[in-house]
Each structure stands twice: as C-alpha cells, then as structure tokens.
Amino acid sequence: MFKAVKIKSRLLMGLKTAHADLTIAKLIHFYGPTYADSNIFNIDDYKSLLEDSNFSKTKNTVLYIHGYLEDADIESVHVIVDAYLQRNDVNLIILDWGELANGNYMFDAVVNCKQLASVLARNLIAMFEMGLDIDKFHIVGHSLGGQMAGIIGREVFRRNGKTKKLPRLSALDPAFPLFYGTFSYHLSKHDAEFVDVIHTDAWIYGAPVSTGTADFWPNGGTTLQPGCPKRNYKLLSDNDLSSHRRSWWFWAESVKKEFPHQFYAVKAKNWADFKNGKYVDNEEQRVVMGHDCPTNITGDYYLQTNGIQPYARDIAGITYVHPAKLVGNSPTENEGVEPSKT
Template sequence: MFKAVKMKSRLLMGLKTAHADLSVAKFILFYGPTYADSAIYALDDYKSLLEDKFFSKTKNTVIYIHGYLEDADIESVHVIVDAYLQRKDLNLIILDWGELANGNYIFDAVINCKQLGTVFAKYLTAMFEEGLDINKIHIVGHSLGGQMAGIIGREVYRRNDKTKKIPRLSALDPAFPLFYGTFSSHLSSDDAEFVDVIHTDAWLYGAPVSTGTADFWPNGGTTLQPGCPKRNYRLLSDNDLSSHRRSWWFWAESVKSAFPQKFYAVKAKNWADFKNGKLIDNGEQQQVVMGHDCPTNITGDFYLQTNGVPPYARDIAGISYVHPTNLIGNNIEEGANPTET
C-alpha cells in the first residue's frame, strides 16, 4: 500500500531541515509486472543499472521525477508506475529524491532541487557515454520535479557543448513558488527539443503562464478541477492539493490503455475563446492528444475539458465546451472557480 503524505512538521515554511547529502538520491528501475519488481541503484552506480538484465538500451527510457514532500512510496509514484508497467515498450526509471524533497520548501527542497538537477545531468551525460541513446530519453516531472526536469535538460545541453538536447521533457503542473516572477530561472521551451506542460493549478501551486513548447490547459488549467473538493486553503492538505495532483492523474491515464478515450485538445488563444468556440486554425491539425502520446511537432496553447472521475478523458467530446454541471463526476458549478478567467 502506498504511503500517505504526513503534514505534521512538514509545512511549506516548516522548520524541519532536509538532508543535504545529494548521494541519498537514487535510481529505481521498475521492470514489473508488479510495483515490487524493481532494482535500486545509487546515482554513481549508473553502469550497473545499464547492465541490469531488465534494462534494454534499444527501448525508449522514461525517467519520472516526483515533487515536494514525496518519495517512491507515495501515491503519485504508485499510480505512475502502475500505468507504465502496463506497457512493454519502454524502460521506467524513478528518480527517488525523497529525503532531499523534504523539509523547508524555500531553504531546503528548492535548493536541493537545483543542486540535484545539475548532478543528475552529470550522471545522465555519463550514461550517454556508456551507450544510452540520448534520442530515446523522455523525462517526466511533477511540480518541483517538473522544474528539476528543466534544470536537467539545460545542464545536459551545456555538457554537450550546446549541440544536443534531450528530445522531450514533460512537466505536470510544474511548481510555481520561487520560479516565476523572481530572478530564478524556470522550465522553458529551450530545455529540450520538445517541452509539453499540463497545467491544472495555475497561479497557486502550479506555473501561472505558458512555459513550454506546447502548454495544455485542461478545464482552464486552474483550480478547481472537475471533481475536486472546495479548497480549504490549508497548505499541503489533500483538499488544497487536489487540483495540483490532477495533472499526474491525467498523465497516468494517458499512459495506460485501460480506457479507449483520449485527451483530445484544440488550440486557442485562451480559455474564454475555447469556451466560445473561437479556435486557432493556422493549417495545423485541428485536434491533438494531451499526455504520453502528444505529438512533438506542435506549438502553442491547447484547451480541453475532462470528467471529474476516471476515465477523465472525454475523447473528441472534450474539445467542445459544455457547462461544468454536465461533466461526469463534477460537483462544482460554474463560477465556483476563483481563478478561472
């Protein structure tokens, strides 16, 4: 059973100090068929990982990075791993940086995120030198992990004398605090050949602006996402995090094939235009898919509606706006979203 997040003494501005030893971070190779079927490697033991009998250099490799106050035993990682284990066409590696993602957000977790991102890029570059194909790498990160994905991408590019980038980074509601509106750099379209972003809690826990090659704004990209309870604005409580977490629920559903529905989205200038059916048609494909199978030749902002319960995807129906009360599993009436524009 996955572990629940414990909030006592783990507040956003809490006093608990995170472990600053970057060597505590580790690779976890999941090969299935169950979550328990995995192998753990220290970051500097990457050669052993590449030689693991369950690791294939001919397959694409997904590296997933969890967020603040999370580790490999948290619900989000279980959901993501279980989704990927339904596939047989790739390697799955989790970057477990749980001890470093703990403590005070400002003085511990964000600093550790930036330092670890640079160190991780060093080892990833060494793996490329050992035969891992950079063209087969896809990094996916949630929240603070989404910002770390950008750091890794930038550093890999620098270490390759700015001649080679990671093909794709996917950020699931990348973290907002301290990354936007400050002197700190944040995830951007320059961090990989293609950067897709899913926004579900913009302006609160998630990035407030378009920050990738393609940005997806399901249900407007803000709180409240359909099916989420009214926020109690208690920092890091389940209610408060519901919309932020919805990004990885969407991603996991897009990875597995349990449901035939897709997250179809269309290009628009903003949420208001999407609601009014005013779409951007510049000769590109009229609708695209959000999530794992997103095409990597698109740019701009894309909008869609989802259900409030699984299956979240509404297929083609999701690109035509309906009143929120008509969405399956939604318990919020239109107008209850305090940040919707």
C-alpha cells in the same frame, strides 16, 4: 499500500530541515510486472543500472521525478509505475529524492532540487556515452520535479558543449513558488527539443504562465479541477492538493490506455475563446494531451475532462459544456482564474 503524505507541522516554508547529502538519492528501475519487481541503484551507480539484465538499451527510457514532500512510496509514484508497467515498451526509472524533497521548501527542497539536477545531468551524459540512446530518453516530472526536469535539460545541453538537447521533457503542473519572477529561472521551451506542460493548479501550486513548447490547460488549467472538493486552504492537505495532483492522474491515464478515450485538445488563444468555440485560425485541429502528444506542435491547447476516471472525454472534450454536466463533477464547480500568457 502507498504511503500518505504527513502534513503535520509541514507548511510551505517548512520547519523540518532536510539532509543535503545528494548521494542519498536513488534511481529505481521498475521492470515489472508488479511494483515489487524493481532494482534500486545509488545515484552515481548508473553503470550497474545500464548493465542490469532487466534494462534494455533498445527501448525508450523514461525518468520520472516526483515533487515536494514525496518519495517512492507516495501514491503518485505507484500510479505512474502501474501505468507504465502496463505498456512493457519502456525502461522506467524513478528518481527517489524523498529526503532531499523534504523540509523547508525554500531553503532545503528548492536548493536540493537545483543541486541534484546538476548531478543527474552529469550522470546522464556519462550514460549516453555508455550507450544509452539520448534520442529515446524522456523526462517526466511533477511539480518541483517538473522544474528539476527543466534544469536537467539545460545542464545536459550546457555540459555537452551545446551540441545536443534532450528530445523531450514533460512537466506536470510544474511548481510555481520561487520559480516565476524577475530573477528566477524556470522550465522553458529551450530546455529540450520539445517541452510539453500540463497545467491544473495555475497560480497556486502550479505555473501560471505558458512555459513550454506546447502548454495544455485542461479545464482552464486552474483550481478547481472537475471532481475536486472545495478547497479548505489548509496548506498541502489532500484537499488543497487535489487540483495540483490531477496533472499526474491525467498523465497516468494517457500512458496506461486502460480506457478507449483520449485527451483531445484544441489550440486557442485563451480559455474564454475555447469556451466560445473560437479556435486559432478557426480550425478545430485536435491534438492529444499526454504520453502520445505529437512533438511537432506549439502553443496553447484547451480541453475539458471528467471529474472521475476515465478523465478523458475524447472528442467531446474539445467542445465546452457547463461544468455541472461533466461526469463526476459538482454543480458548484468553480472554474478558477484565467491564467496569463507570456
């Protein structure tokens, strides 16, 4: 059973001090068929990981990075691992930085995020030199892990003399606090050849602006996501995090392909235009959000989802309907605040 996040006395700014020893971070290679089928490696023991008999250099490799106050036993990691293990066509590595992602958000977790990203970038370059194919490498990160993915991408590009970028970064509702301001550096389209972003809690825990090559705004990208309870605003409670977490539920569903429907989306200038059926160039050109997103697209894309699994509505998701008509949603759905664009 996955471990629940313990919120007691952990406010956004935190009271507990996190350890700053970056070597406590681990890389966990899940090779299946079950969650228990995995090998754990120290962050600097990447040579052993590449030499693991269960690791294949011919497959695509995905590195998943969890967010603040999470670790490898959290629900999101279990859901993501389960989804990828259904495919059997990727090497799945989870970065377990649970102790470093703990404590005071500003002075512990964010600082550790940036420092650990530099270490990972250095180690990834060494792994690429040892035969790991950079063109088959993909980082997926949720919340603070999404911002770490951007830093890793930047660092890999800088450290290899700006000659080669990572091919793809996918950020699932990348963290908003402390990353978007005059003197802040956040995930951007320049951090990889292709950066796709899924927004589900803009302006609260998630990024409020378009920040990737392609940005997806399911249900407008803001709270409340369909099926989420009315927020009680108890910081970091399950209730409060429901919309923020919906991004990794969407991602896992797109990976697992358990259901026949896809997350079709269309390009529009904003949520209001999408609701009115006004698409860019008046074309109903649909693309898929999630794992199978095409990497030759740019701009902002919109769609609606259900409030329960399956979340994807297939073609129906690109035509706006009143939120009360969505499967699994409350008729009192609040569509939130229109996100801004940069």
